[in-house]
Amino acid sequence: MSSPRPSLAAAYDPEHFRRLGHRLVDQLADHLAGSTRREGPVLPWAPPATNVERFPADFPEEPSGDFPALVSRVLEASHHLHHPHYVGHQVSAPLPLAALSDFASSLLNNGMAVYEMGPVATAMEHNVLRWMAGVLGLPEGAGGVLTSGGSAGNLTALLAARQAKAGFDAWNGGATAGPPLTVLVPETTHYCVSRSTRVMGWGAEGITPVSVDARYRLRPEALEDALAAAKRAGRRPIAVVASAGSTATGAFDPLEAVADFCAKHGLWFHVDGAHGASAALSPRYRHQVKGIERADSVVWDAHKLMMMPALITAVLFRDANRSFEAFAQEASYLFHGQDSRRWSDVALRTLECTKEMMALKLYACLHVLGTKLFADSITDTFDQSRRFAERLQASGDFELAVPPDCNIVCFRHTPQGVPAAELDALQLRLRESLVTSGDFYLVQTTLGGRVWLRTTLINPLTTDEDLEALLQALRRAV
The missing domain is CATH 3.90.1150.170 (Aspartate Aminotransferase, domain 1)
Incomplete structure (x- = not known):
């Protein structure tokens, strides 16, 4: 030997x-x-x-x-x-x-592509995400994944929105398999949202800007005009992205009004709460994110206001099953509720295959502190x-x-x-x-x-x- x-x-x-x-x-x-x-x-x-x-x-x-x-x-x-x-x-x-x-x-270096490579970290991630969803007021059955930063998180959420709302199989057929898509976003939205839509092949008009007020918050009354403008341009709007703590000024968009608009028009409601979703933890400032509980998806960075090392980003879905659809090999309307994919194999739902034990840091601090x-x-x-x-x-x-x-x-x-x-x-x-x-x-x-x-x-x-x-x-x- x-x-x-x-x-x-x-x-x-x-x-x-x-x-x-x-x-x-x-x-x-x-x-x-x-x-x-x-x-x-x-x-x-x-x-x-x-x-x-x-x-x-x-x-x-x-x-x-x-x-x-x-x-x-x-x-x-x-x-x-x-x-x-x-x-x-x-x-x-x-x-x-x-x-x-x-x-x-x-x-330990327990990469988390499949459960057996990271059994403890996978369980911790599952429960940390359930806790975060509960903090936001999302319903039972909410869930998601942890990923490497808000840019990856927003892309993951928008991929799920595309599968849910595009009306065609963009994953297999590509961006040209149906009408060109767009999402409505405030003028102050983080550049990673535009980057995400371009990565998905939607081009410059993949985002349709919505005007903001004097405090850099999305103007709800401007949403109808933005929706009409997108349709006139030959685009199919599928979602509205609202900010909870925008990058430039920390502005919180009126989430309840955006939720009402999305419900009226059948649009996916996504909240980029990378910075500000943590406000839900504060009894004094929780009102800042009122309406976030109605979102279809939320991005929340623990490496900002939760004092974690970079990068730990939660991508939370109102319906945990949507987390599979971001990287599904078939469109959601083909599954008919028969999908048997396992939540415990995390790589099915993230950009990463091998992924570090992100949840350990957050779980340990919540558990100990x-x-x-x-x-x-x-x-x-x-x-x-x-x-x-x-x-x-x-x-x-x-x-x-x-x-x-x-x-x-x-x-x-x-x-x-x-x-x-x-x-x-x-x-x-x-x-x-x-x-x-x-x-x-x-x-x-x-x-x-x-x-x-x-x-x-x-x-x-x-x-x-x-x-x-x-x-x-x-x-x-x-």
């Missing part, structure tokens, strides 16, 4: 792993402690070429043994999302317990965004774009003496100054043809004092 080479045996040695693991946890804990104490920059800014040089592909032939040194360099040069001055993109400061779960998941932690975090974050908006309005030298619906706040600095024509350029300079210095990390967006600074208050450790410091830093940077 042959033995593994000594180098391979050493690479799998449990005691070596134990020593490295202890050292790694110490390094990560020190990093977490320093970040939460606001030490160092949020982002140690360096141009791309510099980091390419810092991490070259000059890999040695023999073991180097310098994993701790490499981790130290990675920690030093990476973006520090646990720093309370991180108020940038919709990416969470992950719960440490979730990171430890990720550690276990990576070692309890659901109230998540409800409290969302409530506190939404509360804080409203206090920040009030501070901006009272400042005299900042302008608020719109009152926030959730934890996204858009504003601009308007100091005296700066002409209106120069304010856009000023916001760009201010952001660049703060980001490259590492003092804060925030982003920008364009609303109404003007440039605005955009903050996502997503780190639970960010305080009102941190936000006041942000305003002072912007004032100094003029």
Whole structure:
């Protein structure tokens, strides 16, 4: 019987792993402690070429043994999302317990194409999804899958909508097997929806825009006109996509009115709740998603307001059987309720074949930390965004774009003496100054043809004092 080479045996040695693991946890804990104490920059800014040089592909032939040194360099040069001055993109400061779960998941490596490859993770996913569906108020019999991000999630939901509403077998016959299709979407919808319809072969008119109001929410009264315009263009509308927490401003569309419209016209009702579906967990802000329980499908990212590492996206269906139809080999109207496909073989219902143990992180945190932690975090974050908006309005030298619906706040600095024509350029300079210095990390967006600074208050450790410091830093940077 042959033995593994000594180098391979050493690479799998449990005691070596134990020593490295202890050292790694110490390094990560020190990093977490320093970040939460606001030490160092949020982002140690360096141009791309510099980091390419810092991490070259000059890999040695023999073991180097310098994993701790490499981790130290990675920690030093990476973006520090646990720093309370991180108020940038919709990416969470992950719960440490979730990171430890990720550690276990990576070692176990139970890919989830079929049940026998991931028996525990499959069961956890099934029950986490049932819990999430219940939080949203979806009926008994709802279910779905976890997938890799909101873009994949929205595509999965729209594929199911196509099978349910197209009236022809687009999966086998292709996009030209019937009339060209379209979905009605608010003008502010995330670009991944347009990308999804183009991937499905519908072209630029695969989305039909619906106008929004002054707060960037879909105007329900504009839906009839959008439907008529789509039909005049020779398109068959099959769905309406509404936002629960849009990307630019965090706007929540009037979901009940959209549900009424979809019911009237026999359209699929999809809610892109990647960011804002988590509001359903908060007793104070649950009203923001009223009507989501009537959706045919919902996308909900746990790696945003639920403090999970990326990526964990739930694609929830009012009728769990619809989750099979996104990637079904036959149209739904051919099955006649006789389909015997198993929920436990997850690859039947996702883009992924091999899929990591996504549910382990979320299940572990819900099981160990309890659901109230998540409800409290969302409530506190939404509360804080409203206090920040009030501070901006009272400042005299900042302008608020719109009152926030959730934890996204858009504003601009308007100091005296700066002409209106120069304010856009000023916001760009201010952001660049703060980001490259590492003092804060925030982003920008364009609303109404003007440039605005955009903050996502997503780190639970960010305080009102941190936000006041942000305003002072912007004032100094003029």
